């Protein structure tokens with residue numbers, strides 16, 4: 001059975017149709033890169049995966065059942081910025097998720113249980129290359145280090161699915177390269193299924209095992225909100241760029257004519 005199924009999935013906000021006719025099956029371990037023009041509904045899709053936006057029509061299934069309508073430990077998320085808490089150290093940020101989960105059953109976590117959580121969090125920080133920065137606050141970390149911390153925080157609850165919303169969009173090219181290597185390593189080590197939004201088509205092609213393009217099939221110039229975006233291309237990748245990249249670049253980001 002597929003891990004995630006989209007069956008005639010739609011999302012509307014009032015009269016605005018944002019997404020329509022989304023159909024796809026995603027297996028465990030896939031890395032789906034998602035590209036599409038600004039405002040076409042990529043984050044909306046991720047929000048449905050996270051469980052903070054309900055589908056308007058159709059079905060979004062996890063293991064064959066409707067995806068729970070609340071964020072859960074099985075789905076981690078990293079945004080472009082501000083995924084971590086500024087008033088907590090790196091270690092405390094990573095410990096937080098597990099503490100919350102255990103506190104639900106045990107009340108506040110103390111003693112050896114807390115020490116175990118701290119040891120796990122430190123191991124996670126070491127995995128993302130932040131072992132030396134455990135006591136630092138987010139504002140004392142570079143942008144790349146903050147995103148490493150956000151990844152550690154997202155992974156500490158051992159999610160099956162990792163949702164990434166332009167996680168490297170604000171980083172310099174050199175740092176982005178390091179992050180690409182890191183996310184590839186984490187994807188493999190943790191056997192994750194990843195959905196990653198990116199505006200960088202090259203990044204989408206080079207990181208994903210599959211690429212989705214969100215675009216509108218139907219347009220009504222008099223009523224632009226009448227139709228929503230669908231998955232217009234669903235391309236299996238062997239993680240190599242192909243000539244398709246140039247072609248898709250023109251479709252997803254059409255060049256504006258300059259008068």
Ligand SMILES: Nc1ncnc2c1ncn2[C@@H]1O[C@H](COP(=O)(O)OP(=O)(O)OP(=O)(O)O)[C@@H](O)[C@H]1O
Pocket residue numbers: 013018036037038039040041042043044045
């Ligand atoms: N909570 C909401 N209420 C009403 N409209 C919303 C809401 N969330 C998103 N939208 C609308 O849905 C459309 C798609 O937004 P979304 O953020 O998903 O696009 P996107 O493809 O992620 O854009 P970008 O690439 O610029 O981040 C936009 O027109 C947006 O205004």
